Amino acid sequence: MRGGKITWLDEVDSTNRYALEHFDELDDGSLVVAERQTAGRGRRGRIWLSPPGENIYASFLIKSTGIPIWHTPRISGLAVLETLRTLAPEVNFWLKWPNDLFCRDRKICGILSEVKSGQGNVVKGGVIGIGININMPESNLREIDQPATSLLVEGGEKNNLKKVAELLVIALNKYYIIGLNNSQELYALWKDENILIGTVVDMVMEDRQVVHGEIIDIGFDGELKVATSAGVKSFLSGDLSIAKSSIKQMFR
Ligand code: BTN
Numbered sequence: 218m219r220g221g222k223i224t225w226l227d228e229v230d231s232t233n234r235y236a237l238e239h240f241d242e243l244d245d246g247s248l249v250v251a252e253r254q255t256a257g258r259g260r261r262g263r264i265w266l267s268p269p270g271e272n273i274y275a276s277f278l279i280k281s282t283g284i285p286i287w288h289t290p291r292i293s294g295l296a297v298l299e300t301l302r303t304l305a306p307e308v309n310f311w312l313k314w315p316n317d318l319f320c321r322d323r324k325i326c327g328i329l330s331e332v333k334s335g336q337g338n339v340v341k342g343g344v345i346g347i348g349i350n351i352n353m354p355e356s357n358l359r360e361i362d363q364p365a366t367s368l369l370v371e372g373g374e375k376n377n378l379k380k381v382a383e384l385l386v387i388a389l390n391k392y393y394i395i396g397l398n399n400s401q402e403l404y405a406l407w408k409d410e411n412i413l414i415g416t417v418v419d420m421v422m423e424d425r426q427v428v429h430g431e432i433i434d435i436g437f438d439g440e441l442k443v444a445t446s447a448g449v450k451s452f453l454s455g456d457l458s459i460a461k462s463s464i465k466q467m468f469r
Contacts, residue, residue: 220246220390245280296388305372315454323366
């Protein structure tokens with residue numbers, strides 16, 4: 218692994234698309250960062266708003282297949298938390314299952330992992346896309362289709378995006394190495410940050426049905442275990458999301 222390198226792009230449609238296309242030329246453990254994206258990809262086919270110079274739009278390359286691809290968002294979740302805490306130690310950032318980072322009841326970072334396959338659909342590795350709202354003012358945050366915040370709003374100061382990317386790539390490589398050496402350790406660190414464990418929430422299923430229950434655990438493979446009136450149920454990340462009203466209640 219040759220980690221830590223940053224490829225800077227002025228403009229690209231999506232850093233994830235670029236990293237997947239140039240996967241073979243780019244280094245393992247390196248980061249592609251763009252000043253702006255013209256077609257930033259969000260989860261579930263959504264668009265990720267990517268105005269120039271305000272935020273981090275980055276994709277991290279995982280070339281080792283020694284780590285299950287569905288564990289890789291843990292690397293980025295922990296790395297972004299560490300980076301944000303370094304930049305604004307007084308602010309309370311938290312990890313929302315499965316892949317978001319929040320501050321109070323507002324999203325500050327989204328993560329989109331994509332698999333890189335080679336010939337015969339053999340998995341070659343993965344690309345973790347990371348969008349962090351850094352210098353986005355309140356007026357632009359209002360254009361996002363869900364409650365969102367930025368480091369500027371929470372910490373009160375603008376940050377140099379180059380410095381943020383440099384801190385981020387160091388933290389990403391730190392957790393990548395932890396994951397490669399000991400996936401149980403990575404899981405334990407990530408689970409520790411999931412403050413939703415022990416919380417009673419409403420969860421919205423893909424078919425819009427709502428499940429009410431207490432989150433009692435998150436399994437090694439990321440499954441959410443929920444105690445409901447019909448017994449303990451397990452859900453995978455694709456199945457549901459935590460209702461916004463539940464998050465709001467936690468921070469009232
Ligand atoms: C989400 O929907 O929460 C995930 C958003 C991920 C956005 C980032 S920005 C950099 C990278 N490139 C993309 O096109 N998407 C990800």
